[in-house]
Amino acid sequence: MSSFTESESQTNVAATATNKDLHHEKNAHETRTGTEGTAKRNIVRKNHKGGGGNVGKANGKSIDDGSTYKDPAALDAEDPNFDSEEDTGKEYVRAGSFERHQYHPETRTSVTQAPMTLTNFKRKLEAIFEELFQSDDILETQKSISEIYCPQYAYELVKRAISMALDRGDKEREIVSRFISESYPDLLSTNTIGKGFERLFELADELEKDVPAAKEYIATFVARCVVDEVLPPAFLSDIVVCDLGGEIVERAKRMLSREHGHALLARGWGPGDGRPVEDLKVAVDLIMQEFLLSGDKVEADRCIHELNSAYFHHEIIKRGVTISLEKTEDERESMKELFFYLFSNETVSQAQFVQGFNRLFSVVNDLSLDIPNAIVYITAFKERALAYGILPPDYIPKFENEL
Numbered sequence: 353m354s355s356f357t358e359s360e361s362q363t364n365v366a367a368t369a370t371n372k373d374l375h376h377e378k379n380a381h382e383t384r385t386g387t388e389g390t391a392k393r394n395i396v397r398k399n400h401k402g403g404g405g406n407v408g409k410a411n412g413k414s415i416d417d418g419s420t421y422k423d424p425a426a427l428d429a430e431d432p433n434f435d436s437e438e439d440t441g442k443e444y445v446r447a448g449s450f451e452r453h454q455y456h457p458e459t460r461t462s463v464t465q466a467p468m469t470l471t472n473f474k475r476k477l478e479a480i481f482e483e484l485f486q487s488d489d490i491l492e493t494q495k496s497i498s499e500i501y502c503p504q505y506a507y508e509l510v511k512r513a514i515s516m517a518l519d520r521g522d523k524e525r526e527i528v529s530r531f532i533s534e535s536y537p538d539l540l541s542t543n544t545i546g547k548g549f550e551r552l553f554e555l556a557d558e559l560e561k562d563v564p565a566a567k568e569y570i571a572t573f574v575a576r577c578v579v580d581e582v583l584p585p586a587f588l589s590d591i592v593v594c595d596l597g598g599e600i601v602e603r604a605k606r607m608l609s610r611e612h613g614h615a616l617l618a619r620g621w622g623p624g625d626g627r628p629v630e631d632l633k634v635a636v637d638l639i640m641q642e643f644l645l646s647g648d649k650v651e652a653d654r655c656i657h658e659l660n661s662a663y664f665h666h667e668i669i670k671r672g673v674t675i676s677l678e679k680t681e682d683e684r685e686s687m688k689e690l691f692f693y694l695f696s697n698e699t700v701s702q703a704q705f706v707q708g709f710n711r712l713f714s715v716v717n718d719l720s721l722d723i724p725n726a727i728v729y730i731t732a733f734k735e736r737a738l739a740y741g742i743l744p745p746d747y748i749p750k751f752e753n754e755l
């Protein structure tokens with residue numbers, strides 16, 4: 353059994369057992385399942401330290417260009433925290449709930465053994481990701497990256513892909529999220545993905561100068577990685593990550609903790625990501641249901657903005673009213689106030705409200721089969737919209753004469 357100093361014992365209790373003891377006491381010393389997630393999600397960083405080499409400053413913090421980066425998975429066998437699991441070939445740091453996956457068995461090399469410089473690697477990646485944005489072919493992208501095999505700079509795959517997608521559209525951001533998810537664990541390990549985000553956190557202020565929504569997008573990428581189980585929830589409570597990420601990490605936490613947050617984030621880049629209309633309807637349903645539970649107009653407005661689907665806002669009106677038909681009078685009043693809020697903030701246009709109400713009146717007979725008072729409630733929504741100026745004063749709903 354290895355001996356430890358007092359400080360090591362406090363920060364790494366699980367490392368005080370032998371390999372054999374640990375196998376018999378997994379529940380006490382090793383969090384691979386449970387509230388923190390599945391085995392493949394549980395990793396934690398220990399004793400984060402920056403390297404030497406080319407060091408710069410960002411917001412008062414030292415950063416490096418990656419030229420001295422060493423895969424944190426490559427632990428020293430003499431380190432008391434090292435514990436080899438012969439049956440899996442994986443190694444674990446017994447300092448918490450992070451499981452360290454290796455990028456590739458040959459990653460135990462320094463950057464001096466890299467086949468190219470970091471600058472050249474970046475240039476090659478830019479060309480590869482430009483091709484990905486054109487072709488949407490993730491398999492071909494993975495093959496191209498394998499051909500320039502440079503594990504010493506593996507974190508740059510995540511950093512470069514996301515930074516290139518920031519000033520593009522939903523389609524490109526979605527394809528990058530899928531690339532990260534589908535490249536795990538064969539091409540990208542959990543610690544590699546985490547390192548890539550750390551580099552993005554360090555550069556976020558600079559990125560924001562060119563892309564005002566950069567921090568919001570990065571937060572969405574982080575939250576999406578947690579939903580896709582390529583980063584563990586514990587990543588967002590890591591001291592180093594919180595220090596570097598600040599408001600980005602807090603925003604990601606809020607995204608994940610909101611009602612139906614995981615379902616929304618699963619396809620969180622809006623209709624521009626290529627999702628079918630049926631998926632959009634599900635997303636709208638979730639937003640409206642969450643609003644009725646929370647009553648938070650600001651959050652609902654933000655979620656609608658994130659859909660980035662102005663041409664589809666009529667569905668928000670239709671679904672909002674339809675969902676509230678079976679609710680209480682107070683909840684219907686709350687929905688009416690939300691409509692006024694969305695109209696006042698110019699989130700939903702008058703034209704979309706008109707289209708939404710027209711769609712409601714076109715199906716009111718069907719709705720009345722299940723909800724006898726449907727016509728009464730829908731008419732009340734219409735009258736309130738007229739009073740608020742949401743609908744034009746001469747509005748006559750489609751099919752109203754047939755009712």
